[in-house]
Amino acid sequence: MPSQTSIETQSHYRICPLCEACCGLEVRTEAGRVISIRGAGNDVFSHGFICPKGVSLKDLHEDPDRLRKPLIKRNGEFVEASWDEAFAEVERRLLPLIAEHGNDAVATVIGNPAAHKVGLLSYFPRLAKALGTRNLFSASTLDQMPKQLSAGLMFGHWLSIPVPDIERCDLLLMLGANPLVSNGSLWTVPDYRGKARAMRERGGRIIVVDPRRTETAAQADQHLPIKPGGDVFLLLGLVHTLFDEGLVRLGRLAEHVNGLEELRSAMLPFAPERMAAGCGISAPAQRQLARDLAAAGRAAVYGRIGTCTQRFGSLNSWLIDVLNVLTGHLDAEGGAMFPKAAAFAANTHGKPGRGRGISTGRRRSRVSGAPEVFGEFPITCLAEEIETPGAGQVKAVICIAANPVLSTPNGQRIAAALDGLSFMLSLDIYVNETSRHADVILPGLSPLEEAHFDVAFPQLSYRNHARFSGPVFAKPADHPEEWQTLLRLAALVEGKGLNVDVKALDDAEVQRITGAQPAELLATLGSGPERLIDLALRSGPYGLTLAEVKAAAGGIDLGALQPRIPELLRTPSACIELAPALLLADLVHVEQALQQPVEGMLLIGRRDMRSGNSWMHNLPVLAKGPQRCTLLVNPLDATRLGLSDGGMARLRAGGAELLAPVQLSDELMLGFISLPHGWGHDLPGARLKLAEQRPGVNMNALLNDQMRDPLSGNAVLSGIAVEVAAA
Numbered sequence: 001m002p003s004q005t006s007i008e009t010q011s012h013y014r015i016c017p018l019c020e021a022c023c024g025l026e027v028r029t030e031a032g033r034v035i036s037i038r039g040a041g042n043d044v045f046s047h048g049f050i051c052p053k054g055v056s057l058k059d060l061h062e063d064p065d066r067l068r069k070p071l072i073k074r075n076g077e078f079v080e081a082s083w084d085e086a087f088a089e090v091e092r093r094l095l096p097l098i099a100e101h102g103n104d105a106v107a108t109v110i111g112n113p114a115a116h117k118v119g120l121l122s123y124f125p126r127l128a129k130a131l132g133t134r135n136l137f138s139a140s141t142l143d144q145m146p147k148q149l150s151a152g153l154m155f156g157h158w159l160s161i162p163v164p165d166i167e168r169c170d171l172l173l174m175l176g177a178n179p180l181v182s183n184g185s186l187w188t189v190p191d192y193r194g195k196a197r198a199m200r201e202r203g204g205r206i207i208v209v210d211p212r213r214t215e216t217a218a219q220a221d222q223h224l225p226i227k228p229g230g231d232v233f234l235l236l237g238l239v240h241t242l243f244d245e246g247l248v249r250l251g252r253l254a255e256h257v258n259g260l261e262e263l264r265s266a267m268l269p270f271a272p273e274r275m276a277a278g279c280g281i282s283a284p285a286q287r288q289l290a291r292d293l294a295a296a297g298r299a300a301v302y303g304r305i306g307t308c309t310q311r312f313g314s315l316n317s318w319l320i321d322v323l324n325v326l327t328g329h330l331d332a333e334g335g336a337m338f339p340k341a342a343a344f345a346a347n348t349h350g351k352p353g354r355g356r357g358i359s360t361g362r363r364r365s366r367v368s369g370a371p372e373v374f375g376e377f378p379i380t381c382l383a384e385e386i387e388t389p390g391a392g393q394v395k396a397v398i399c400i401a402a403n404p405v406l407s408t409p410n411g412q413r414i415a416a417a418l419d420g421l422s423f424m425l426s427l428d429i430y431v432n433e434t435s436r437h438a439d440v441i442l443p444g445l446s447p448l449e450e451a452h453f454d455v456a457f458p459q460l461s462y463r464n465h466a467r468f469s470g471p472v473f474a475k476p477a478d479h480p481e482e483w484q485t486l487l488r489l490a491a492l493v494e495g496k497g498l499n500v501d502v503k504a505l506d507d508a509e510v511q512r513i514t515g516a517q518p519a520e521l522l523a524t525l526g527s528g529p530e531r532l533i534d535l536a537l538r539s540g541p542y543g544l545t546l547a548e549v550k551a552a553a554g555g556i557d558l559g560a561l562q563p564r565i566p567e568l569l570r571t572p573s574a575c576i577e578l579a580p581a582l583l584l585a586d587l588v589h590v591e592q593a594l595q596q597p598v599e600g601m602l603l604i605g606r607r608d609m610r611s612g613n614s615w616m617h618n619l620p621v622l623a624k625g626p627q628r629c630t631l632l633v634n635p636l637d638a639t640r641l642g643l644s645d646g647g648m649a650r651l652r653a654g655g656a657e658l659l660a661p662v663q664l665s666d667e668l669m670l671g672f673i674s675l676p677h678g679w680g681h682d683l684p685g686a687r688l689k690l691a692e693q694r695p696g697v698n699m700n701a702l703l704n705d706q707m708r709d710p711l712s713g714n715a716v717l718s719g720i721a722v723e724v725a726a727a
Contacts, residue, residue, distance in 0.1 A: 021183030042554035049191035067443035111402030119483035146313030152358035156570030176306020228719030233278030236270035241290035259579030298334025343536035355570030378713030409703030436685035467555030614678035629696025648727035
């Protein structure tokens with residue numbers, strides 16, 4: 001509840017929904033307006049830390065470009081409409097398509113912002129079930145799917161992902177990660193800078209492997225430059241060394257692993273002396289790094305988006321945790337450990353220590369034959385599914401908080417494909433580069449108008465906790481919450497018409513999925529996401545209630561991470577699977593890649609503290625300051641290529657080209673250039689007035705949408721060869 005600090009001013013506790021750090025905020029309001037946002041000092045998880053994105057919530061709430069009303073496209077132009085009119089248009093346009101072409105004629109696309117919204121996460125499955133389509137796509141295959149796949153194969157569930165126990169760690173090896181900017185990714189760790197400083201002050205070491213001397217690398221004890229896409233060669237060299245030099249120490253995990261000898265045999269060909277050419281790190285350096293990991297009392301290996309968004313993303317993700325297992329640092333204090341979330345974590349339910357594991361490839365995409373992974377197809381298959389005629393062709397798209405035109409390789413192809421649809425519905429707060437193609441846009445609320453409880457990120461947090469924050473402002477009376485919009489859409493698809501009782505639908509669905517719960521209890525827990533949160537907390541490992549979490553100022557600290565093996569495991573063998581057949585089979589392609597090195601200037605992406613993919617460039621507090629969409633070039637490369645600081649470079653790849661302003665930087669190794677991801681706000685029809693003033697360029701326009709990790713379906717976003725010349 002807000003606290004009264006004066007006659008006019010109120011203070012509200014809020015959890016930031018804009019990045020994976022999930023920091024607690026203190027939002028002060030006066031006469032219905034935000035007057036300040038600062039870190040909440042009483043937050044049990046973030047302890048007062050805040051980054052510029054948290055401050056930008058005021059700008060997001062007040063942004064005149066943010067949609068407050070539904071839009072319907074009439075004669076090529078968007079016009080405001082009532083909610084009933086918008087749903088009637090969906091019924092008129094979408095239902096006949098499904099009736100004529102079948103359920104698979106509809107595709108859904110979900111973006112990263114949905115991961116921060118309990119309403120979207122909890123109720124999208126209801127819409128997906130109603131649609132019954134096989135064509136499900138999300139930003140996961142632009143990001144973390146390789147890690148989810150490897151975790152599922154090794155530990156039995158897609159979200160059983162170990163994270164560094166940084167507060168007790170002695171040696172932290174990071175590959176392709178920049179948590180000083182990202183505040184962690186698949187590792188929820190607010191104030192990484194402070195935790196890293198404390199780690200080093202107590203004698204710990206941090207080693208960063210990255211093609212660029214990132215902000216994180218600059219603050220580390222050691223930076224090892226690596227060739228883009230070369231992580232798999234380094235990781236194989238490290239694992240080989242552990243076996244070759246007798247450094248494997250399984251410790252207490254010895255009785256909980258399966259496939260050790262198969263793994264040993266598979267690693268024989270990958271000596272560091274052979275791998276050095278592929279990664280650019282010498283064999284002696286590789287061997288010493290493996291020895292350091294084995295000798296450290298408490299160590300963790302952590303890899304992030306740079307290791308996922310490449311051809312061998314799944315192998316990288318697997319080998320990182322293989323290293324943690326073989327050195328005895330998995331599931332050990334100060335190593336790579338498994339959080340125990342208070343709610344919604346599948347690895348806290350059911351019989352502990354054994355389960356069904358995961359499966360992939362239960363179906364294949366219609367055009368490319370890409371295997372389904374975690375229930376979805378690669379998002380780089382979306383355009384071809386729309387373009388290609390025949391049974392099952394996608395005729396309609398429902399896009400939820402996603403912007404694939406900017407975030408996906410060859411987004412210009414997706415834009416053209418969207419124009420060819422019979423119908424498109426967007427759930428979005430902006431008319432952006434993707435939603436401009438929609439026929440109907442249904443806006444969500446401001447983050448300050450809805451409650452917040454993180455579903456995914458407590459399963460990835462550096463420390464266990466439970467936190468909830470209510471809305472700062474009351475929502476407009478006629479504006480439904482997003483979960484209500486999804487339920488109403490599901491009912492529409494099921495033929496229940498426009499005038500449904502959303503609360504009755506919700507009650508019936510909750511009663512169906514929680515049949516063991518007394519109806520009297522369900523009635524006392526309200527409706528919507530809060531009821532689901534309460535039920536999940538009650539059935540979770542700590543037996544909490546939502547009322548208890550709400551009553552705890554700044555949340556409830558549930559303690560440091562604790563060992564969880566074997567109870568966490570959900571594999572059929574009840575063991576950690578060190579040698580999954582799917583991954584071993586891909587090693588032959590590593591051999592082939594070693595013989596076919598990529599030539600030319602290699603393009604990599606990068607993160608910025610004041611940017612969040614493609615959707616925070618319209619907020620004044622984040623947009624101010626120097627131009628951030630610049631092409632980083634090593635000065636020696638610039639001299640060779642005839643480029644100058646502040647001049648323009650022309651980049652070409654695969655028939656596409658773009659112009660980018662040059663920024664000279666010795667952060668990069670020779671032969672590599674870097675552009676940030678998520679820019680290109682100069683497309684006609686978008687309504688992002690501030691972003692279009694400094695639109696930047698879309699590096700993804702140069703990328704090949706057919707290049708992906710075939711195991712996980714993840715797009716290749718890094719290490720792409722491009723031609724570079726002065727413009």
